[in-house]
Amino acid sequence: MKLLTTLVCTLSLMFQTFSQEQKTPSPILFIYDASGSMWGKLDGKTKKEIALEVLTTSVNNLPDNQNIGLMAYGHRKKGDCNDIEFLVDLKNASKTHITKAVSNINALGKTPLARSAALAINSLKESKTKATIILITDGIESCDGNICDIVSKAKTDGIDFKLHIVGFGLEEGETEQLKCAANAGGGKYYDAANASDLGKGLTEATNTTVDDPPGNFSIYATKNGEPVDAWVRIVKTGTNKEIDGTRTYRDTGWVHLPPGKYNMIVNPLENTKINGTTIIIESIKDKIGHKTVSFDGGKINLLTLNNNEGWDATSKVKTQEGKVVGGSRTYGRTQTIEVNPGTYDIEVMGLRMKGLETKYTIEDVIVESGKTIEVSHNFKTGIAMIGVKSGETLVDAVVSIKEKKSGKNVAGSRTYTSNNSNPREFLLNPGIYEVKVSAVKKEYAGKKETFTIQVKQGETVTKIIRF
Structure with missing residues (x-):
């Protein structure tokens, strides 16, 4: 019995360990912008305050077994392009450590995007760790370097990471290099004009990690030739099961789809006059798929x-x-x-x-x-002419017609006593019908008859009942 108990405990421990290993996600590293421009205001609050609130919410929504690191730049010295520091190590599992560190950050310096990305990526290379990097910035590069070049080279060198960039309050012409870097890093660029956009961007970024399989189907939405920000949901055809989803942010969105057919549901997030649409798409094994969704009619x-x-x-x-x-x-x-x-x-x-x-x-x-x-x-139809007579006198009668196999009532009317309605014309789909005729007038009380007719396409069948 002792041996059996020991064996059960050992197997249980092995299973729990295996389960934890399987479910433990790769770490997430936040790179936080602490440049002086973070004191700028949006909707009555500084960008620094908004970033703290939104980042706290996003971090608290992460799984309990998620390791989270934090890097900041520009938080100690003005005008120093090397003012970059790891504030929380990637092995950290405490959400509180992250939120406290962010709340204590001052906003002083420059925006060394390329140097920050290089430092973060090199740390992954040295520790042989794969991770999701999420860069939050309210400005463009203000030191020497090109972040897109840094990220592209790192990917060529085989370093395993995914880079998302959230541009907070940037102007339209300032985003090209950031989009290039996010794309090179296998991630996305999220444009955030306010707290709501920042929250949505961080939510999607933290849920689209380096552990996810790479996208194999891209979506681009347009209206009158211009890109449209749209939310995309992918549902398995014939079910309500959602397989994947993405947001285009006026750019290309990516999803990962196993081979098969899907309903792609696309809803614009701007210009409320545009209605959403659903398109059937197919993912083919070992092929990259693409669909441009134009909302032109x-x-x-x-x-x-x-x-x-x-x-x-x-x-x-x-x-x-x-x-x-x-x-x-x-x-x-x-x-x-x-x-x-x-x-x-x-x-x-x-x-x-x-x-x-x-x-x-x-x-x-x-x-x-x-x-x-x-x-x-x-x-397809044919015609059935149903009439009722007594001798040469037209008889008013009720005609009821059932489709014979199903027993379903499909037609009914009265013949009356006019040559225009007796015989009564019925336009019917081809098939076999059971017809019941019942006299209406007292002098023919109780007179009725049931019979079967076959209606053929393009042909007329006539049946005159005599009472």
């Missing part, structure tokens, strides 16, 4: 037919989530429907006809920006 030319001739029908254009975004009545002619680019289902319903095939859904219609797609559906 595309057109559907819809034609509905019956027995190969123009036929009146109603239509609904639906997103993959079932939202109706367009539609029309065709009147037997081609109707043009303009919608955002995306993948749609078009539900058409033929008018006047009865049966089990009066509705049809044209699935997975792909609409592309600036293009017109031709779409049509051809319904």
